[in-house]
Amino acid sequence: MLNREIINWYEFNKRDLPWRNTTDPYKIWISEIMLQQTQVVTVVDYYYRFINRFPTIKDLAFADENEVLNLWQGLGYYSRARNLHQAAKSVVADYNGVFPDSFEEILKLKGIGVYTASAIAAFAFHLPHAAVDGNVNRVLSRIYGVSESTNSPNGKRVFQSLAEELMSDAPPHIYNQAIIEFGALQCTPKNPSCDSCPLQVQCFAYINKQQDAFPVKKKKVKITDRYFYYLFIYSDDQFLLQQRGDRDIWRKLFEFPLIEANNKLELVDLIKTKEWLSVFKDSKLEITNHISRKVHKLSHQNLHIEFVHIKVETSDLNKFESILLVDKESVAGYPMPRPIEMHLASL
DNA sequence: AAGGCGGGGCC
DNA sequence: GGCCCAGCCTT
Structure with a gap:
């Protein structure tokens, strides 16, 4: 009964x-x-x-x-x-x-x-x-x-x-x-x-x-820390977006160009990284601001995310081959992970 | 059997 | 800050 x-x-x-x-x-x-x-x-x-x-x-x-x-x-x-x-x-x-x-x-x-x-x-x-x-x-x-x-x-x-x-x-x-x-x-x-x-x-x-x-406790998952530096590279009406791979988290979703580090970096150190320099070798760049440090928690990872804003000339945006160039009005067409979506919405 | 995979609500 | 949620897939 x-x-x-x-x-x-x-x-x-x-x-x-x-x-x-x-x-x-x-x-x-x-x-x-x-x-x-x-x-x-x-x-x-x-x-x-x-x-x-x-x-x-x-x-x-x-x-x-x-x-x-x-x-x-x-x-x-x-x-x-x-x-x-x-x-x-x-x-x-x-x-x-x-x-x-x-x-x-x-x-x-x-x-x-x-x-x-x-x-x-x-x-x-x-x-x-x-x-x-x-x-x-x-x-x-x-x-x-x-x-x-x-x-x-x-x-x-x-x-x-x-x-x-x-x-x-x-x-x-x-x-x-x-x-x-x-x-x-x-x-x-x-x-x-x-x-x-x-x-x-x-x-x-x-x-x-x-x-x-009750119910009996399950085993705890180990949480790992990762450090994401997202580069919001933009001109007046466009910015760069790339698609994630099919390994890792957020498979096939779209995000800003990313530098992942093994630990926390200062902005000064970030600018010194080779990746960074090679990407911007021939461009005039201007770091307009540097905002939004935040920790995004997944079930098994803590993502320490920092967004770095970089304004460039429209003509320079076209130099980034293999990276999508997106109009600011058309973001709705690209599925993105939560932190990217929220950041765009906050602009 | 264990690890990977999101994000939000609740205490 | 930790726990839990109308789990499943891969290795």
Whole structure:
């Protein structure tokens, strides 16, 4: 009856979210990809814009990749957008544009793992798959007092099995939404609302006052420091932009010409670097200002970013071969990482 | 099994 | 400042 209590809680407490008012697997897919490691409040606006621009999977499949990335700009984890685009193409090619309706076929699509395949199978096709995400892990580990780590292979089996057992014969699309929403709103990571929780008497963590002990801690990631010096090289109406490679972070996104150093540099030292001198050998340059030191934090890197403004003659801008020359009015056509976007917006 | 990959909200 | 989030892919 535990699942009934969670579903009952859900009916009274659920949020009205746009992707809950459809059974279109395409829309549900888009929402699930956006929601990976991303909170609901962040996703909503992106979801509307994306669906509005690409109402069907064919619209997405035939789109230009830069436009897809552009709609993703600021949402992070850009591989999600590239995989989404690739998967849309393969659905059009292999399934005539009709989203596959079995768990196994859905799981084959690029960017879709066990969680997302289960979610789509349950929400769009009402198939009995338990979608186990961070919320579900937290709820189950607290209720049952599971000490297994949630990301170990054995832990995944344990939680998947517990979730399916708990679902029992409840409607999959309702049960999954309910337990996920319960984790997001009631059984939160910090300061869970145990005082108003209908599951108190059945919850191992509450009974033993160990809410903070579950789920078990995952290993910490090592954070590395990197130092980025972005050169904003501009004339009256144009500036330079280059595209990042396909290794490293922010693959294929556009940014200002970059000098990366192993540690902090002073402006004087920066000007002395060979790279710098060779680029500007024949140009008259003028460092107009030197602003905005900031630290941009990624999940595994701290980027110490400094923007250096350099005004040059329009004729000199044309000397930079292999670097894009962009009109200040057309920045919207280039998907950029957050710090670049923010800097341009602040000018 | 571990590392890479964004950005924002919250305490 | 650290933790967490509707994870997945590559090595």
